[in-house]
Amino acid sequence: MSTGKRLAKRSIIGTRVAALDDDGMYWSGMIQAVKTPAPFPENINSNCINLTPNTRYTVRFDGGRSSCEYRDSELIGPGFRGMAGVRLRPGQRAFLTYNGREVRAEVLHHDHDTDELRVRVHAPGAESWLA
Known part of the structure; x- marks a missing residue:
C-alpha cells in the first residue's frame, strides 16, 4: 500500500496474512490492529485514514505465538505482497x-x-x- 491510499469501508482488521518471525520462518496470523501516524494539520477534519510507509500492522500469530508489528511490505496476503521473491x-x-x-x-x-x-x-x- 502506498502513500495516499485509505482503508476501504471494509476493515482490514481480521485479514489473514503471513509474516516472517524471529526464527526465520513465515507464520500465519491475523491483523488485529492498524497504527497510522498522526494526521497532517490540513487533514485533521478528514474522515479518511491515510496509509503511509510508517503505517504499522499488528499481527496476532496462530497457535499462541506472540503478536508483532510489521510494515505492509513485510506481510504476505490479500492487499499486501505476494509470494514472489519469498x-x-x-x-x-x-x-x-x-x-x-x-x-x-x-x-x-x-x-x-x-x-x-x-x-x-x-x-x-x-x-x-x-x-
Whole structure:
C-alpha cells in the first residue's frame, strides 16, 4: 500500500496474512490492529485514514505465538505482497491447492534459482503425509 491510499469501508482488521518471525520462518496470523501516524494539520477534519510507509500492522500469530508489528511490505496476503521473491526454509509450513482443496504441506526444499518447491503434503482424511 502506498502513500495516499485509505482503508476501504471494509476493515482490514481480521485479514489473514503471513509474516516472517524471529526464527526465520513465515507464520500465519491475523491483523488485529492498524497504527497510522498522526494526521497532517490540513487533514485533521478528514474522515479518511491515510496509509503511509510508517503505517504499522499488528499481527496476532496462530497457535499462541506472540503478536508483532510489521510494515505492509513485510506481510504476505490479500492487499499486501505476494509470494514472489519469498525464500521458504525446510520445515516451513505452507498451504497449497491439492485435488481442488487447500491442504497443509511441509517444505522439504526450495530451489531459489528455479523457484521450485518440494513439499510433503498432508491430504485431508489421510492417515499420513504424502510424499
